[in-house]
Amino acid sequence: MSIRQKQRGSTISKTVIPTQMAVAVDLVVLTVRENKLCALVVERGIEPYKGRLALPGGFVRDGEDLDQAALRELHEETGLSGTFDLDRAASGKRTNAIYLEQLRTYGTPKRDPRQRVIAVAYLALAPNLPLPKAGGDAQEASWEPVSKLLETRLAFDHARILEDGCERAAAKLEYTTLATRFCAPTFTISELRSVYDVVWNSKLEQGNFARKVANVPGMVIATDAFVQSEAGRPARLYRAGPAHVLHPPILRAHE
Amino acid sequence: MSIRQKQRGSTISKTVIPTQMAVAVDLVVLTVRENKLCALVVERGIEPYKGRLALPGGFVRDGEDLDQAALRELHEETGLSGTFDLDRAASGKRTNAIYLEQLRTYGTPKRDPRQRVIAVAYLALAPNLPLPKAGGDAQEASWEPVSKLLETRLAFDHARILEDGCERAAAKLEYTTLATRFCAPTFTISELRSVYDVVWNSKLEQGNFARKVANVPGMVIATDAFVQSEAGRPARLYRAGPAHVLHPPILRAHE
DNA sequence: CAAATAGTGTCTATCAGACACTATCGA
DNA sequence: TCGATAGTGTCTGATAGACACTATTTG
Numbered sequence: 290m291s292i293r294q295k296q297r298g299s300t301i302s303k304t305v306i307p308t309q310m311a312v313a314v315d316l317v318v319l320t321v322r323e324n325k326l327c328a329l330v331v332e333r334g335i336e337p338y339k340g341r342l343a344l345p346g347g348f349v350r351d352g353e354d355l356d357q358a359a360l361r362e363l364h365e366e367t368g369l370s371g372t373f374d375l376d377r378a379a380s381g382k383r384t385n386a387i388y389l390e391q392l393r394t395y396g397t398p399k400r401d402p403r404q405r406v407i408a409v410a411y412l413a414l415a416p417n418l419p420l421p422k423a424g425g426d427a428q429e430a431s432w433e434p435v436s437k438l439l440e441t442r443l444a445f446d447h448a449r450i451l452e453d454g455c456e457r458a459a460a461k462l463e464y465t466t467l468a469t470r471f472c473a474p475t476f477t478i479s480e481l482r483s484v485y486d487v488v489w490n491s492k493l494e495q496g497n498f499a500r501k502v503a504n505v506p507g508m509v510i511a512t513d514a515f516v517q518s519e520a521g522r523p524a525r526l527y528r529a530g531p532a533h534v535l536h537p538p539i540l541r542a543h544e
Numbered sequence: 545m546s547i548r549q550k551q552r553g554s555t556i557s558k559t560v561i562p563t564q565m566a567v568a569v570d571l572v573v574l575t576v577r578e579n580k581l582c583a584l585v586v587e588r589g590i591e592p593y594k595g596r597l598a599l600p601g602g603f604v605r606d607g608e609d610l611d612q613a614a615l616r617e618l619h620e621e622t623g624l625s626g627t628f629d630l631d632r633a634a635s636g637k638r639t640n641a642i643y644l645e646q647l648r649t650y651g652t653p654k655r656d657p658r659q660r661v662i663a664v665a666y667l668a669l670a671p672n673l674p675l676p677k678a679g680g681d682a683q684e685a686s687w688e689p690v691s692k693l694l695e696t697r698l699a700f701d702h703a704r705i706l707e708d709g710c711e712r713a714a715a716k717l718e719y720t721t722l723a724t725r726f727c728a729p730t731f732t733i734s735e736l737r738s739v740y741d742v743v744w745n746s747k748l749e750q751g752n753f754a755r756k757v758a759n760v761p762g763m764v765i766a767t768d769a770f771v772q773s774e775a776g777r778p779a780r781l782y783r784a785g786p787a788h789v790l791h792p793p794i795l796r797a798h799e
Numbered sequence: 800c801a802a803a804t805a806g807t808g809t810c811t812a813t814c815a816g817a818c819a820c821t822a823t824c825g826a
Numbered sequence: 827t828c829g830a831t832a833g834t835g836t837c838t839g840a841t842a843g844a845c846a847c848t849a850t851t852t853g
Contacts, residue, residue, distance in 0.1 A: 307603035309564035312651070312662050348562035351660070355651040394649040394664050396567070396610040405606070407567050407662060409649050464719075479832075497816060499833060504814095521831025522823035537814075540792070734805075752843060754806060759841095776804025777850035792841075 310396075310405040314358045315346035315447065317392060317454030318367070318413040320432060321471050321487045327432040328451055329415075330443075331366060337402050338444035344451065345430055346408070359389055359411040366430045367420055371413060377469065377529040387415045388470040392454055400446050408445075412454045414470040459488050464538040466508050469529035475512055477524035478502055489541050501539060507532030565651075565660040569613045570601035570702065572647060572709030573622070573668040575687060576726050576742045582687040583706055584670075585698075586621060592657050593699035599706065600685055601663070614644055614666040621685045622675055626668060632724065632784040642670045643725040647709055655701050663700075667709045669725040714743050719793040721763050724784035730767060732779035733757060744796050756794060762787030 318329035330342040345366035349358040356373060363371045372386035392410040400406065420430060435455055439448055461467045462485055469476070471484045478499045485493055502508055509527040517523045573584035585597040600621035604613040611628060618626045627641035647665040655661065675685060690710055694703055716722045717740055724731070726739045733754045740748055757763055764782040772778045 307566035307568070307661075308606040310567050310604075311562035312565050312567070313562070349565075349651070351563040352653050354653060355649065355662075391648060393646060394610065396604070396664065398607050398609060406562075407610075407664075409651065409662075477832085494816065494818085495831085496818085496833065496835095501815080503833095517824070518831070520825050520829065522833075524832055537795070538793070540815090732805085749843065749845085750804085751806065751808095751845085756842085758806095772851070773804070775802065775852050777806075779805055795842090 312349045315344045320415040325434040341444040343444035344447045475526040567604045575670040580689040596699040598699035599702045730781040
């Protein structure tokens with residue numbers, strides 16, 4: 290395949306063959322477990338970084354869309370299915386599909402010592418789901434607290450990617466309804482607040498948060514079911530509403 | 545070069561050679577001219593899409609960082625220099641450097657009919673600068689109103705990329721101080737408000753906007769210079785302040 | 800003077816945050 | 827009964843938006 294491309298930006302016309310590179314997708318799959326923000330990681334079985342923890346991912350295949358590749362890798366690693374669809378709740382969709390969005394692309398020349406690899410990172414937000422057992426269809430992947438992962442040395446530039454993913458998630462909670470993606474199909478307001486507190490490392494006031502969420506049109510829809518926790522008054526269950534943007538936003542305390 | 549990678553997600557170990565692809569950077573360079581949001585475009589001189597308008601861009605070179613490639617292309621197309629640095633104003637930096645940030649990556653298999661090309665798009669925000677004359681170091685690039693470009697048929701999937709870039713810019717004006725990047729080193733509050741109005745297609749109330757901007761700590765710094773326009777009271781000139789985030793944000797009217 | 804633009808004062812409705820209070824459960 | 831959690835009432839300070847008003851220029 291000898292495709293030639295006139296190089297731009299030069300008064301003297303040159304023809305160059307564009308450098309070919311490998312393209313991979315890497316996944317930052319976040320969830321909340323035991324009041325900690327956790328990410329999905331796999332242990333690398335081969336060099337380089339053999340034995341280190343890494344974000345799940347793999348190479349984009351010939352003729353495969355980037356988004357498709359991300360969905361495929363997610364399924365291969367977790368056995369779970371994902372979706373780029375923003376909608377939920379509407380028309381009783383009880384889908385457990387994990388929300389995905391493109392995060393950022395990383396292409397520093399030496400980020401993979403073997404060869405030039407361009408990594409298109411995706412961010413996924415998952416409810417606290419049990420992973421299919423290792424040894425089955427999926428490779429052994431595990432949830433690990435982000436704080437711990439950022440102390441251990443992740444493979445490649447995955448620490449940076451993970452940080453960027455967490456920051457994106459935290460930012461999106463401010464002005465979108467994506468927090469509900471961390472929750473099961475039905476959830477209590479306390480569970481939703483816990484998502485905010487874990488991702489933001491905050492302690493939002495319980496009463497104000499409940500009122501706030503109830504007043505954002507389309508964020509949550511009350512069901513007529515309740516759950517009883519350890520103690521206290523039973524909490525009403527809600528499901529995600531049709532709204533995507535949070536208006537007005539829930540702002541983190543800055544500075 | 546026969547690099548092999550164990551394919552993940554399969555119980556039977558396979559080795560595959562990752563597909564190699566060309567990687568390009570494409571630039572959405574936005575500015576405001578004559579009260580219209582404009583983007584930088586070039587006319588394609590070769591097939592495919594010969595004669596069509598396209599976003600400036602080019603292939604990433606061997607050993608070249610993605611960000612470097614974006615800076616290089618920007619310089620080749622406009623003769624101007626860019627920066628990923630968020631800071632401005634502080635310590636009297638009178639840099640005219642155009643702000644850049646990564647936008648999104650586009651990799652649909654058939655987006656380039658010649659071969660698989662992964663395009664890493666960058667968003668650049670520029671003040672209304674004259675472009676160096678064509679025939680010089682830079683190729684002939686021109687500013688065209690975005691509204692017009694989205695009616696004409698841009699090459700490749702560049703209409704989509706342009707739309708995404710505009711949406712990103714509009715969103716960022718809400719909660720960052722990037723609007724000042726559309727302005728010259730010193731500017732009036734009216735000029736800054738015009739940036740918002742053009743990008744958002746809004747008509748913000750003049751008095752409230754001025755107060756708002758003045759009250760956001762670190763957004764703008766008053767100078768002791770004034771400018772006289774056609775008629776009316778002379779307007780004070782400001783320069784960009786050290787703040788990056790806008791707190792509280794300036795929210796668009798939604799719904 | 801009028802017209803135009805810059806900038807401030809002021810009022811109202813809304814909202815965030817603090818915190819008290821009520822509601823409803825288990826033990 | 828107490829302790830715990832869910833949810834509401836209420837007050838205060840800050841803010842957005844509407845709009846009137848003042849300030850300073852050109853013609």
